[in-house]
Amino acid sequence: MGQIREWSVKMVAENHQNLPRCSGGDQIHDAPAGVLFSAGAYFGNYFHAFTDVLVALFVTAHPFNREVVLLVTDGKPVHVDKFKTLFNGLSRNMTPMEFEFRYPTIDIDKAGRPAGNPRCFSRLTIGLKGRDGKELSINSEQSEYTMADFKRFLRSAYSLKRTTAVKLQTGDNTLIPRLLIISREKTRIVTNVGEIENLAREIGYRVTVGELDDDVSKTAEFTNGFDVMMGVHGAGLTNMVFLPEDAVVIQVVPFAADWVSGAYFGEPAEKMGLRYLEYKIGREESSLMRQYPPDDVVFTDPASFRWEEFSPIYLQNQNVTVDVTRFKPLLVKGLELLHE
Template sequence: MKARRNESSKKPRCGGAAAAWLLVPLLVLIVLKTDSLPHLARLRETIVTQVSVETVSEHELRSKVSSSGLEREKIWQQQQQLVEAAKFKDAERLPKTTDSVAEAPPSPASSDEIASHGVDGIKDLKDEKNIVAMNGEVDGSLRNSDVATPRSSKLSCNFSSERMDVCAMDGDIRVHGKSATVYVVAASNDSYRPENGTVTIRPYSRKWEISTTMQMVREVRITTDDTAPQQCTVTHSVPAVLFSTGGYSYNFFHTMTDLVIPLFNTAREYDGHVQLLVTDFDRTTIFKLRHFLGKLSDFPVIDLDADDAVRCFPAVRVGIESHKELGIIPALSRKGYTMKDFQDFLQSAYSLKRAWATPANRSSGQRPRLLMMQRRKSRALTNEEDALAAARDVGFEVVVAGPEVVKNMAQFAEVVNSCDVMVGVHGAGLTNLVFLPRSATVVQIVPWGEMKWACWSAFRDPLPDMGLRYVEYEVTADETTLKDVYPRDHAVFTNPLAIHNEGFGKMWSIFLEGQNVTIDIGRFTGVMRQIYQFVTIS
């Protein structure tokens, strides 16, 4: 009997333990549902891990949102492993330059850091402000809800600009990345209703190049019909801006004029409370712009093409507002932004120290800094060393910037900002002038071949809005290497505009890709002396 009583007394305890174990799955579900585990909550966003563009594959960079807490935890662990693996993977050392780029403030990273992480990954691995979590908490844009709040929605579109189509919508807006579809749910009666309920946009700022550039940009479908998914995989509390990194994003001029400036003009008004959605996701471009994007948005960018989630937003803008080459027209900007506003934003994003260039005092031995932009494959200076020596003899401290240095945008922005004068033959490298302090001087060497129209549009006309001074050095027929290829009675010399009229490809191949420049050192020295007098005081 005693044995039986002991056995029976244990039963309730065993039963209680079993019941407690049965409650564990329910407790886990409650924890996941209430987002009380920070490391799991982060994984409600699509996280793009990008430690180094050379050490992590594109497949590894693309992670997807899962509704299962266990799968989200697994994704997070895998991404952490990728980060750690990339930290120890060897990368090629940064090529050294022969001039004073390395001396420009601030001091560059150590050679060991460069070797370990690659030049583009150093800063982010140190301060953790990278593509994984560029600024702020990862899932701060999310609501604790799986279904969007039903409400009427409104769609409006602007197709009048020659540069960009833009559609804005608010209400119950659902985005499915893989199908590149934006659903405007329960559109109101005063909402724009496209024909057949659907409109398509290629969200890139070069609309007039419809048969060339825009063919590289994925179409985004916006629909007001009743086909919207009923369930939201992820519900955001902030609006979204959807754009493309397709087109010519590999060229820095186009990155700045087609993407960065229009994106600032469109998304700055949200003061960081905006989710950036990217189609034609170019990981090199996103990584290169990580400081800018981290300042623009508090949340990691989302690779839309790889995202199978149904994301619900209170508002979405498809397309970014572009006004002109390398500029903003305040009267057309929704918030009246100017290029000075843009410069101030860059100053903050890249922690640049100089807002204004002040004249160097000659009597105290100060030397103004001159940055020479080097080119290697075309429009290169064949007598560059003589040109550099001439600038030094006039009184400048010369800083040389080759293509390998320009690749590190964050470090190079600080080099540019430390200079008073920038010199270079027309090309994408001159676009770095956006980092110059106001009142600095830009010297554009215009190649032979009636190229002023292109040079003025790209790098002369935008400068007044940025408070920069423009000086031009136009190459003569005696200074171009085309004289070694074509006779002097050829149209290349007698009628360059006739070459232009044969098509852009012909003009490009001859006057942009087909020539180098041997400048007249005497004439160049005279130009340098004039600029030196302007940027110094006695």
């Protein structure tokens, strides 16, 4: 845990004679509470930012109804700034009638102790709660919130317009569902995206293909406009948190990556009120067939590899060529789900 900074916290009664002079000359921050949390470790990874920090931050800070100061430690500014809109949704930074930040998020590493004085709070939560060991999940024993609540919070924080996916009606051809195909350019590339795009259009989708923007606010608004999202297992699928309710997520599962794909996106999607479908890549659709002989342990016993061996083979060095004939029923099923 070398990336996690240690902090000293001292509890003092408010009327104690040794109450220190607090930063800014005030006895305590005017916010009813503060939350100190780390944005270190894997926060720079988009998926891990959500599953390790942001979901738990929601569980921890949301009960204060925005009357809270967020104190961030260990975070790189470029990573923290990426989620400033989300932070603003948890802390009353600015309201339409205010022209200054009331409870600005504080980079505690950078801000330190103004004038050498400690920061004082009447109530301070140290660390985050709500994690249960599963990905994109909330521990029901620690919180009454659900992942559906988290999605609703994001819809409010990012001012997303669509609450539910399109509801198709038999015989009504005026509604055309929108399909987002997330493309990848470095790892786990779909080599025949064009074929899938053409097939989806023939079936009845309006299709958009592309990588998502680094600007989370733009990505949230963009993603919210789709009814179906499709992509190979990867961080881009994390953006399903911005899809409207009852939207469909189609995950293309690389060969041998069943367990990690289901845990990262399959189970969470259903808890968010989304419909989930998956397409498992066969060995003949995998680029691994050109790298290893058919009887290699890579194909015969993938479970024998430790994670540090598994990831480079199956996640970092595997591209896929989807069999569109075999994939077609999944696209059709997506349309059927939008009829329900």
